[in-house]
Amino acid sequence: MTTAPTPTPLKFTGAKYLIQRLVLATLTGRPIRISQIRSSSHTAPGLAPHEVSFLRLLDAITNGSHIEFSYTGTTVLYKPGLITGSAAGHGAAGGVIRHELPADCARGVSYFLLPLCLLAPFSKAQVNVLFTGPGVITSSTEAGDVSADTVRTAVLPVFRSFGIERNVEVRILRRSNCGREGKGGGGEVQVVLGHQVRLPKTLHLMSAGRVKRVRGVAYSTGVAGANNARLIEAARGVLNEFCPDTYVFSDVSPAPLVPAPERNNPSAKKKTGLGFGLSLVAEGNTGVLYSADIASPPQGGEPPEDLGKKCAYQLLEAVGQGGCVSSVAAPSVFTLMAMGSEDVGRIAVGKDVVGSEQVLQLARDLRAFGMSGWGLREGDEEDEVVVSIVGKGVGNVGRKIA
Amino acid sequence: AQAIHGRKQPYRVAELAKLMYNDMLSTAQVLQTWRGQNGGAEAEGKEDDEEEDGLFKRRREGGGADDDERMVPRLDYEALEEKWKDEDAVAKLRRRFARAKVTGANAEDLGSDDDN
Numbered sequence: 001m002t003t004a005p006t007p008t009p010l011k012f013t014g015a016k017y018l019i020q021r022l023v024l025a026t027l028t029g030r031p032i033r034i035s036q037i038r039s040s041s042h043t044a045p046g047l048a049p050h051e052v053s054f055l056r057l058l059d060a061i062t063n064g065s066h067i068e069f070s071y072t073g074t075t076v077l078y079k080p081g082l083i084t085g086s087a088a089g090h091g092a093a094g095g096v097i098r099h100e101l102p103a104d105c106a107r108g109v110s111y112f113l114l115p116l117c118l119l120a121p122f123s124k125a126q127v128n129v130l131f132t133g134p135g136v137i138t139s140s141t142e143a144g145d146v147s148a149d150t151v152r153t154a155v156l157p158v159f160r161s162f163g164i165e166r167n168v169e170v171r172i173l174r175r176s177n178c179g180r181e182g183k184g185g186g187g188e189v190q191v192v193l194g195h196q197v198r199l200p201k202t203l204h205l206m207s208a209g210r211v212k213r214v215r216g217v218a219y220s221t222g223v224a225g226a227n228n229a230r231l232i233e234a235a236r237g238v239l240n241e242f243c244p245d246t247y248v249f250s251d252v253s254p255a256p257l258v259p260a261p262e263r264n265n266p267s268a269k270k271k272t273g274l275g276f277g278l279s280l281v282a283e284g285n286t287g288v289l290y291s292a293d294i295a296s297p298p299q300g301g302e303p304p305e306d307l308g309k310k311c312a313y314q315l316l317e318a319v320g321q322g323g324c325v326s327s328v329a330a331p332s333v334f335t336l337m338a339m340g341s342e343d344v345g346r347i348a349v350g351k352d353v354v355g356s357e358q359v360l361q362l363a364r365d366l367r368a369f370g371m372s373g374w375g376l377r378e379g380d381e382e383d384e385v386v387v388s389i390v391g392k393g394v395g396n397v398g399r400k401i402a
Numbered sequence: 403a404q405a406i407h408g409r410k411q412p413y414r415v416a417e418l419a420k421l422m423y424n425d426m427l428s429t430a431q432v433l434q435t436w437r438g439q440n441g442g443a444e445a446e447g448k449e450d451d452e453e454e455d456g457l458f459k460r461r462r463e464g465g466g467a468d469d470d471e472r473m474v475p476r477l478d479y480e481a482l483e484e485k486w487k488d489e490d491a492v493a494k495l496r497r498r499f500a501r502a503k504v505t506g507a508n509a510e511d512l513g514s515d516d517d518n
Contacts, residue, residue, distance in 0.1 A: 110473070114473075140474055143472070144472025144473055144474045144475075144476075145472075145473055145474070146473045146474055208498075209500075210497075210498055210499055210500040211498055211499045211500060212499075212500040238486065241492065242492075242495065242496055242499045243499050285500055292474075293473075293474050294474075309479075309483070310477075310479045310482075313477070313479060313482040313483065313486060314474075314475070314477060314482075316482075316486060316495060317475075317477060317482065319495065319498050319499075320495050320498070322498065327473075327475070328473050351413055351415075354418065355413075355418065355433055355436060355437070356433075357429040357430055357433060360422060360429040360432055360433070361429050363422055363423070364422075364423065364425070364429075367423065373422075373423060374419075374422070375419070376415050376416075376418055376419040376422070377415060377416075377419075378415045385415050385418075
């Protein structure tokens with residue numbers, strides 16, 4: 001769509017890293033074909049509900065995208081269009097795109113938020129999406145998603161260093177934990193990403209500094225608020241030794257009601273998404289953020305004391321990994337660096353953050369999309385690697401043409 | 403000297419830079435080699451086993467969630483609890499925290515921290 005009339009689609013296989021590849025395809029304007037999506041599975045071959053839902057979201061915020069499924073859903077052909085955001089006339093009512101998640105969605109809403117945050121800076125108009133419906137889980141999930149709170153407090157602030165800072169907001173309108181069997185929620189989240197840039201600034205983050213305070217949010221939906229107090233108490237018990245400046249907010253809300261029509265009572269509603277959870281963020285003196293997340297499992301059976309402690313330990317691990325970005329924000333940061341202007345950006349990250357399958361695959365995928373390779377060298381601190389990424393200046397390819 | 407030379411030092415950055423774009427290895431194998439967990443050769447062998455052994459493969463599909471990328475790491479929390487009871491680990495990590503002046507009920511015993 002950029003220069004050549006029809007570039008041949010890049011070919012990928014497997015369901016893993018599907019979102020990452022779709023995002024990169026949209027940003028670079030390269031069509032992709034992903035095949036063998038869970039093709040060996042007998043019970044659930046093809047795309048999962050949350051993946052289909054993400055494709056719908058991509059369709060909603062772009063103009064001229066072309067998405068083709070095979071009959072079994074194991075192959076997807078995606079030709080990206082321009083990222084228009086919530087421009088009037090493209091499915092946005094009153095400047096807001098309503099995106100309903102289906103009830104069988106097992107992933108947290110952050111699964112959609114993180115890629116959306118990556119696309120939004122390169123959009124034509126501002127992105128304003130309301131996630132609603134019976135599938136919105138704002139808490140962290142068993143599937144390994146972070147909570148919407150963590151996206152708000154630990155990932156979005158990182159975008160500031162790329163010059164994306166104005167009018168960027170994630171509003172959690174209604175909280176929800178995961179429902180029965182970890183599926184569905186009933187929460188509501190609105191994302192406003194109103195700062196569009198031509199190119200993200202070149203990043204130089206070399207000093208991780210020291211952690212000066214810990215903040216967090218404990219949430220209970222539909223269960224007693226005492227759970228929050230117990231979560232906080234347990235987490236503080238661990239963290240106080242390291243960081244006395246620890247403050248955790250407590251949010252108690254009733255369980256969301258979602259429609260559950262029956263034959264006799266078509267307007268019946270049921271409660272869903274009961275539970276509690278904790279999101280902790282450690283802030284460094286150089287603006288570095290580390291986060292940890294935990295939520296009660298849908299089948300229950302975990303006392304808040306245990307969960308609070310686990311979350312604190314998880315945070316200590318994240319801090320122990322060191323570096324200027326945590327593993328939660330690292331993929332977003334690396335992607336934005338690659339999209340930046342044609343200059344070398346450098347960032348010091350922990351060895352275990354670079355040495356994760358997801359980041360390695362991201363490096364490979366970026367190269368497949370024609371981005372430059374990463375340079376690695378030993379950092380100043382032990383356990384740190386300095387990753388230098390040359391931007392390609394293709395970030396806002398859509399806007400230049402439109 | 404040969405023995406020392408042959409044994410690869412784990413977690414070397416230059417090593418990762420070399421391995422990263424080697425498309426012959428899967429990302430999991432790259433990591434295993436990098437961490438010095440008996441190299442990629444054995445990992446490859448394991449991969450083959452998985453493909454042959456139908457039983458094992460089916461069980462993996464049942465797992466499902468494992469196929470997806472996770473943001474929240476799976477951690478062995480019991481091991482972690484042990485780890486943070488260890489004084490050395492605590493002292494090591496404490497260096498990563500700024501020592502803040504505290505004003506609270508227990509400010510005294512927190513302020514009298516050991517020097518870094």
